[in-house]
Amino acid sequence: MTSNASGRKNLTFISRRSPYGSGYAKACLDMVLSAAVFDQHVTLVFMDDGVLQLQPNQQAGDIHAKDLSAALAALPLYDVDNVYADRDSLTRRGMFSDQLAIEVRLCDADKIAEIIRQSDVVFTL
Amino acid sequence: MTTLHTVNKHSLNSDLLTSCLRVARGGDCILLIEDGIYNVRTLEDLAARQGCELSGLQCCVLHDDLTARGLAEKDLPDFISAVDQAGFVALACAHRQSVHWF
Amino acid sequence: MSSLLLKDQRRIDLDEDGYLRCLEDWDEDVAAGLASAASLQLSAAHWEIIILLREFYAAHGLSPAMRALVKFTSRKLGPDKGRSVYLMTLFPGNPALLGAKIAGLPRPENCF
Numbered sequence: 001m002t003s004n005a006s007g008r009k010n011l012t013f014i015s016r017r018s019p020y021g022s023g024y025a026k027a028c029l030d031m032v033l034s035a036a037v038f039d040q041h042v043t044l045v046f047m048d049d050g051v052l053q054l055q056p057n058q059q060a061g062d063i064h065a066k067d068l069s070a071a072l073a074a075l076p077l078y079d080v081d082n083v084y085a086d087r088d089s090l091t092r093r094g095m096f097s098d099q100l101a102i103e104v105r106l107c108d109a110d111k112i113a114e115i116i117r118q119s120d121v122v123f124t125l
Numbered sequence: 126m127t128t129l130h131t132v133n134k135h136s137l138n139s140d141l142l143t144s145c146l147r148v149a150r151g152g153d154c155i156l157l158i159e160d161g162i163y164n165v166r167t168l169e170d171l172a173a174r175q176g177c178e179l180s181g182l183q184c185c186v187l188h189d190d191l192t193a194r195g196l197a198e199k200d201l202p203d204f205i206s207a208v209d210q211a212g213f214v215a216l217a218c219a220h221r222q223s224v225h226w227f
Numbered sequence: 228m229s230s231l232l233l234k235d236q237r238r239i240d241l242d243e244d245g246y247l248r249c250l251e252d253w254d255e256d257v258a259a260g261l262a263s264a265a266s267l268q269l270s271a272a273h274w275e276i277i278i279l280l281r282e283f284y285a286a287h288g289l290s291p292a293m294r295a296l297v298k299f300t301s302r303k304l305g306p307d308k309g310r311s312v313y314l315m316t317l318f319p320g321n322p323a324l325l326g327a328k329i330a331g332l333p334r335p336e337n338c339f
Contacts, residue, residue, distance in 0.1 A: 014224070016144070030336060037292045037337040048140055066288045074287040077295040088147075109147040116148060117126045122224045 011035050012043045012119040014112075015050040019068040020060065024125045025053050029071055031123060036078040043082040043115055044075070046104065051089045054100040069101035086112065127152035129220040132161040133227045136171055141226040146172055148224075151181035154216055156208070158187045162194050165205055179204060187213060233260045246327070246334050253331030261329045269329075273317050279303055280330035290335040293323040 013032050017024040028050075035042045046054060053068055060067040075083060084107040090097055097106050107115075116122055130149055136142040142164050149155060157164050164171075165186060172179045188207040191197070198207050208216065217223055231239040233256055240248040245264070247253060258277060262269045269277075283291050283299055291299060293311060301309020308314075314322035323335050 033289075033292065034337045037294060048144055070286060070288050074283075074289055074291070074295060077291065077298045079294065079298070113148045113150045116128055116222065116224060117150070119222055122128075122222050124225055124227070 008039060008041050009120040010041045010043070010118055012045065012115055012122045014045045014047055014122065014124040015053065016046075016048040016124060018049045018052040019055075019058070020063065020065050021049075025050065025068055026066075026071075028123070028125045029068065031125075032075070032080060033078050036080050042080050043084070043119070044080060045084045045086065045107070045112055045115060047086040047089050047112065049089075049093075051085050051093060051095060054085060054090075054102065054104065055095065056099060056101045058101065072102050075102065084111065084115070127154070127220045129153070129216050129223045130155045131158050131223065131225050131227075132156070132164065133159040133225075135160050135163040136167060142168070142171060143175065145224075145226045146175050146177045149177070149182055154183040154185060154220060156185045156187065156213065156216060157205075158190050162186055162190050162196065165191075165196070165201055168205070169202060185212070185216070231257070231260050231264060233257065242334075244328075244334055247331050250331055250333070257331065258329050261331075265325060265329070267318070267325075267329070273329075275304065275308075276300065276314065276317060276322075276326055277330045280326050280332060284330075284332045290327040290332040291323060292335050292337040293321070296323050296326065 013028055015025060015028040019025045032042055032044050053072065055069070058067050058069045083102070083104045085097070085100065085104040087097065087106045087108055128149070130145045130153060132141050132145050132155060134141050145155060168184065169179065184205045185208045186201065186205060188209050191207060201207065229241045229243065229245065231241055233239065235256070239252050239257055239260070242248055259269055262273070267273070279300060280291070280296070296314065297309055297311050300314065311322070318325040321338065323338050327333070327335050
């Protein structure tokens, strides 16, 4: 899982903001997709308010915004398959892991700590 | 394979320090900067409540952010030390990666 | 501001890269006009991909980068068409950029 001679790095993105309150969530996704296009080894972790991006049935058009969860659904098409959601953050926000907008792997703090340690660069936003 | 964490807000109005403490592991360094400085008085309690062992972590504050806010090195608990800008850079170099909680 | 003049004398506003300024302007005549500006004559094979690109945008709100376009095409039309070589023969140069342009999508953000 460490970087190798091919120039591929382990880039981890910790997305920890709600989808529409600021531009951070969208910016994080844009960075993830760009990193994937450049063939980097990408891991995306939803933590804290970031898990709110996973709420199903978002009707962002009602506030004249683009639906972020629809864009998240494109992650597999960019071969971003390492997508995690922090179980504790979900629980604290009354969200159920079997009712999320996209398929994610659940993780705990130990797993996030491990992901960070195996990363070359970590972005939190 | 250790990590430098920076935290720039007070734990009473953000979950940054809580999240940082959840994923910080032995050998990591937590550097309090900007309004994160105010955590010096509550860090120990917060960590205790979370069941986080501070002894394995290095805890620092950025000196100028501390003094700018009317605090001094003598106000710091024993387990927190102050670093200057060069010390910040040295910490960034000493750890494999940096995680900025902001 | 550049624009595209259609056979029916309609004038369509384009941005500096030749993409539609207003996505609602798009229809089949506009697509044909944009293609012809790129020296392309649209065939049924082109249309198949154009419809796919619009489907992608409707589903995800994104113009796909090459990698995603290839994978999406493979999923929808099978592995024979879901290859960059195939897409390159239809939309020479950069299929993600040229395809998005003709399909009336915004310029893909992650492409050069």
